[in-house]
Amino acid sequence: MATTQDTLHAAADGRKLNDPAMLKRRYAAEWRFKAYGLGALGIALFFLVVLFYSIISQGWTAFLQTNIKLDVALNEADFQDADGQITEQSIRVADYTKMARDALQSTLGLESPTRPEKRDLRGLLSRGVDVQIRNKIESDRSVIGQTVPVWVLANGEVDALIKGSIDRNTPEERRQLNNKQLAWIDKLIAEGRLEKQFNTGLFTYGASSQPETAGLAVALIGSFFMMLIVALVAVPIGVAAAAYLEEFAPKNTFTDIIEVNINNLAAVPSIVFGLLGLAVFINFMGLPRSASLVGGLVLSLMTLPTVIIATRAAIRAVPPSIREAALGVGASKMQTLFHHVLPLALPGILTGTIIGLVQALGETAPLLMIGLVAFVVDYPTTPLDPATALPVQIYMWASSAERGFVERTMGATIVLLMFLFVMNAAAVYLRRKFERKW
Amino acid sequence: MSTSMILLGLLIAAALAYIVGIVRCRASTGGDVAKLHSRTGYYGSYLAIWTVLPALFLTIIWAAAEQPVIRHLVETSLPAHAAGVENDALMSLTLGRINSVAEGLPKLSQSEFKTIENARLGFTPMLEAQRLLQEKGVILGAEPEPYIISAAYDEVIYRHTSSWLITGLAALAALAGFVYGFTQIRPRLRARNTVERVVLAALIGASTVAILTTVGIVFSVLFETIHFFQSVPTFDFFFGTVWDPRFTSAGREGGASGQFGLLPLLWGTLFISFVALAVAVPIGLYSAIYMSEYAGPKFRGFAKPLLEILAGIPTIVYGLFALITFGPFLRDTGAMVGLDIAASSVLTAGIVMGIMIIPFVSSLSDDIISAVPQSLREGSYGLGATKSETIRKVVLPAALPGIVGAVLLAASRAIGETMIVVLAAGIAANLTLNPFESVTTITVKIVSQLTGDLEFNSPQTLVAFALGLTLFVITLALNVYALYIVRKYREQYE
Incomplete structure (x- = not known):
């Protein structure tokens, strides 16, 4: 902080700005500043290593x-x-x-x-x-x-x-x-x-009260159902909404409201979506508690903004010349969208979808609200059966007192992180493979 | 027939109509496709839309209206003393019992059902029906009053009638639509335009889901909050300093005697968020500065994804880390130097939450710092400033509004964060300034009030919605303001 003031003082005193002692101080400050930056980055990465180490060492x-x-x-x-x-x-x-x-x-x-x-x-x-x-x-x-x-x-x-x-x-x-x-x-x-x-x-x-016979099967099936529902609900709606906003929407109050809404929904705390699910899906529509259907719907609403934002970016990246060429040979706007723009934007949409699914898979808080914290022993066969989800199972085991559950909790966390890692890797791979420079 | 069966039927009808439409339009020109206005597939879609859409709307509206209408019919048929005109709780209890009987009735055999029917119509004494229901395990516990059996029987009949009615109506609507569409198909029909208008309507519909979600959140939460404020004064909630909801056993009177003061929870939330920001802002900001101003592209390409891994880790994992590793570590370290740190202290939750939001601060600040025009930096270099002087005196002041926006966004994340505090913060509401003690937060209380058995009329449950609304408003205000700052700043340099 002092250096610039020093510079000014020096100028006022009539001292030379390139006075060696002064320069030395300024370069030292420069070096310190750089070290702070590197140090901050080092601390952040150190936390990352500690986090993974503590989970893997206790969970494997x-x-x-x-x-x-x-x-x-x-x-x-x-x-x-x-x-x-x-x-x-x-x-x-x-x-x-x-x-x-x-x-x-x-x-x-x-x-x-x-x-x-x-x-x-x-x-x-x-x-x-x-x-x-x-x-x-x-x-x-x-x-x-x-x-x-x-x-x-x-x-x-x-x-x-x-x-x-x-x-x-x-x-x-x-x-x-x-x-x-x-x-x-x-x-x-x-x-x-x-x-x-x-x-x-x-x-x-x-589920089991004995750690040695407690497993993740119900949670894995529940999470699978929920991912399926998110893919079936959030993705079509998200892509359709993004296509409308990018390709058709006139600039007016209505579309402005939609845009503001999407941006705000992306930042609403996830637990509020849980309250919505509880009040609307369970209390008002009478869907069963603890069912993966409700969980999937809540997660769909939560991931919708992610899918919309990613799809819009992908559609925007398709150059206008493609659209103009299609329109030029007599295609309608709808044909241009479905025959040319969306297929070209598909890799980006896919990547956005996977990122949305990753977000949904790791989410816990809204699921606690809608009763997915349940002791379920039998495999769920339909999305209407009681189930749990992978992160919720981790939460439930983390709250168990017995020693054996600590290890299981960390083990389940490793399983969850593996899934997320594989999905993220798939997203990166898709992006690399289909990335196009226009 | 259930709604899902009707939907399945409509799907098949659509496929058939699609084929019929194609055949029909080809036949209308004698096989000369070039004479058609649109390509053949559009005629198929046209017919499919006419077949399915009216029937689909009818089915959806019916499915939504069925439940309330039947409920109303059953309610009005109840004798006055049972309906409990002025007592909501009694009414819902009665309806619950009727429902459970109604669910059991279809499981009876044909002849047994006949017995109930006779009893309902007065041919056989009600006693017989009561005995039968108890024998078959439809009713457990107390003997049902005759009017409950009657009402349940009526409900079953209503449902039965309703399901047949809607099946018939849907089929009729599909047929009518099909016939109309079929007669419309001729070479001059602008099938593509019609189909595209329907698709556009569907796209618009999809984009309104975002609005509906927001409206849904606001209304559902607001509605229950108003419900809550009917039993707890608004002033006591927003300005009360004691949080003590006192769970009472179900059905007991005087459940409202708990105290629902928001202030201790709000304080806990802000305290933990403050600690989180105190960790995340310096680390995130300095990382961003280093990465955008000093690091070479190679180092950047390596460090940035690693930082983003921190953002991709589910919050439950952070919570677990705080609970199992970091909390005990901090407590033991504190004990070593003579500090009494609770395992679920403000510091534990705050620091771990800080780690979580480092990538938010850093990646947002990174974007904002990179957006500062190069000419400003070059001007500063030209005057003889070193790189760090340039950053501190030129780049950061120019980027300040954007960075403030980024910090506000991070703060809103921290305030709404749930799993870390559920696992790692305390559960006792505590107004304290000591970061080594434990406090609780709004989100923790929402979770703890809503897990377990729910009784939707008690303030103990409804308070969660009031808390949710508070949380929603705070985070929304922060977000809107932050986005406003960021956007305004971005325009400045574009």
């Missing part, structure tokens, strides 16, 4: 899950109902938890475990084990009567121990796993029966 373990291999004895007697028949019903109600525990017990060579030991054994297995074994039998009934090896989920605490977030050295009374359980785990590891495997459950399970 979510893609692995500890499993235990059990040799489950499937005795026919366990599946028979009162009449000695094996029916679908009797298979459904068989006591799989006990089978799993017995299998674990015999694997560990325990003859007659005491009651606390039984509880400790159960503590090694996930509560979702019964479903895993049942699915195996329902897919192939012929295994009944045999002893089959099944990889089942280990309990969340065991998973935490294997991944190193439970310290073996903490005193037993403050540790979630006791010494006996640790010894069993070590034995299982030594026999190659306990190991980390790729976590397919993360992508196939729905």
